[in-house]
Amino acid sequence: DIQMTQSPSSLSASVGDRVTITCQASRDIRKYINWYQQQPGKAPKLLIYDASNLETGVPSRFSGSGSGTDFTFTISSLQPEDIATYYCQQHDSLPTFGPGTKVDLK
């Protein structure tokens, strides 16, 4: 299994802040990482696929970067509707998810 670690596990930020979440894979996964947003009581939603590709309909304030073992997910200007838990997921081999980063408002 490829293990995915995320940091931080939680963060508090203000509206308009830049938010950055990192994900590290236990081995090289090339570019094969996706990022999901899960709002309370809802299913996860795919935001970014293959490290940096924005899913159709997702606001451009969301972005992703990285390759190999280290990846970054960024919200350029936090909005109230972005309050959620964010997960990374690798698919270089059979898929595994990170433990999540909970984002709330300061």
Added chain:
Amino acid sequence: QLQLQESGPGVAKPSETLSLTCTVSGGAINRRSHYWGWIRQSPGRGLEWIGSIYYSGGTYYNPSLKSRVTISVDTSKNQFSLKLSSVTAADTAVFYCATDGERGGTYFRNWGRGTLVTVSS
């Protein structure tokens, strides 16, 4: 727009088999060139991919669950199903069905709302 809906008992007894069905609307399962997947989520295990199936019946399973999991598809009903045998309390989770990518175990784009299954006697 594809819509997925999980259904099945909300409670399973320890040692028994948990059975869930995902009904797909807005498109035919057998006219899609991607896989269909099951994912579960629990406080203890987080998000965990269970397995995925193609309309023709090809499957990928999570190796940690493979001995207990069967995923099947019924194209006449536009459904795919999950059976998880020998359940314990550790299998209590919200179970989601989702569309998967063309290669299986890749991109989970469309999700059902999820169904909570509690394992309890």
